[in-house]
Ligand SMILES: Nc1ncnc2c1ncn2[C@@H]1O[C@H](COP(=O)(O)OP(=O)(O)OP(=O)(O)O)[C@@H](O)[C@H]1O
């Protein structure tokens with residue numbers, strides 16, 4: 001397989017700064033390769049910002065960080081028309097979304113209008129200002145963060161728009177051993193303003209994206225994947241106890257995202273075909289923000305992760 005070593009090199013480059021957090025690093029790489037935006041949720045101080053900054057260095061992408069605040073306006077991110085004093089005509093001044101890698105920090109702190117402007121850009125790869133449409137960079141990639149703890153002053157993201165994210169990744173606190181290693185790196189001055197060499201060019205990234213489309217995903221695996229997503233609409237067909245546990249099921253967009261992500265994961269792992277293991281391991285991050293469980297599920301103490309686990313236990317892999 002061409003390309004595959006580069007991806008492992010890229011992972012190593014990120015891991016030279018970020019200790020542990022393997023799932024985070026893997027999902028960032030898959031999102032980048034598959035062209036799928038990533039939503040990160042985790043307590044403050046878990047290296048979310050650092051990981052995205054280091055990623056932009058390693059892939060030599062033009063990077064911007066937008067801090068989402070309650071007073072942010074849509075034009076602060078899309079850009080706006082201004083009067084050109086010399087010509088007397090209106091001229092478009094592009095906003096931060098015209099960078100390649102956008103870190104949308106604390107996305108749920110901005111009001112719905114701003115979130116919508118971002119999510120429209122994510123879905124369509126373009127922004128519209130004053131009746132004009134401007135295309136974004138072909139490599140346009142958004143990583144958004146939200147803190148779960150800070151409920152006051154936050155606006156929850158609209159369900160329909162959450163679908164624009166390929167993954168919703170939840171970060172855990174590091175192990176004691178990892179934390180010790182973070183401390184030692186910090187004492188050695190390696191975390192102050194971490195820098196990594198660019199290990200991948202933009203052309204190589206584009207070639208990687210094209211290679212994902214060539215990864216094989218056979219019909220039986222496609223059927224398994226569709227069966228899993230469809231089960232969010234009729235879980236009782238697989239387990240009677242799961243009846244009425246899902247209020248909002250997943251859409252075909254979830255199916256497409258899962259297939260694309262499975263193929264990107266295969267490429268990173270130097271395979272030219274996706275496996276059921278790719279699908280199983282990615283399913284929770286694909287569904288976490290897309291399905292909404294009911295009060296019945298809560299009464300059964302099921303969160304999305306536990307629900308997905310039960311589903312995977314009962315839906316057979318027919319390969
Ligand atoms: N796993 C880790 N590996 C390396 N450094 C880490 C790790 N976890 C935390 N740190 C360090 O902790 C500090 C905080 O990281 P960072 O600012 O990226 O957190 P964050 O998740 O973006 O926090 P917030 O949600 O408050 O913005 C940085 O100095 C970072 O290097």
Ligand SMILES: [Mg+2]
Nearest residue numbers: 048049050105
């Ligand atoms: Mg941060």
